[in-house]
Amino acid sequence: MQLYLFIYQREGDMSNAIVSVGSQNKMKVAAVEDAFKLVWPGVRWSVTGLEVASGVAEQPIGYDDVKAGALNRAKAALEHELAGGADFGVGLEGGLINFDGTSMECGIIAVIKSPGIVGIGHTAAIQVPPPFVARLQSGETIDDIFAKDYGIEDIGRSESGGFMAYMTNGGIKRREAYRDGVIFALARFVQPNMYEE
16 A cells, blocks of 8 residues: 555545546557556556647657657646646657667657656567668658558557557567556656665
8 A cells, every 4th residue: 555655645535546648549548558457456547548749750760759759748648638637647659769770669658647757668679671761761650651562551550459460470469568668667656766866
């Protein structure tokens, strides 16, 4: 119960909590809900996706831009007029990140709890096919490439699991990858004393 006392400062009700997600992508909202329920199964979570601006390109390139998009989304979600006094704001941003010369698709997750305590997590990263990289760098998105080249519309919102599932024959779906990234971001709140400087 000590953990819940740290996280939920709301008077009178410690069994309900509100999470505002900076996206209306159903897969991302479901991944956030899955993560919070796994980390704190004794809490009744109300998780809502809201349309907010990321402040970065539709296909962000580089760690700094992807992280900025996640942070911008989390902050905007927490402050949104429809957030209803949310306990947490969550931003999820996927993009192209260079890891020692290899271009990878990776999601970065930011979780913000008022008053500004921030947890950061990452999804697993998957190598992007070299023919895609130049196109992504020129402004296309993975959704664009799959729609044009493979006839698959909105792969990023696909119930089949998205780009990650397509590339791994369903071995890992985007929802699972983002769920795990959110859980990593929640470590900041699960073990708060360890993060004190």
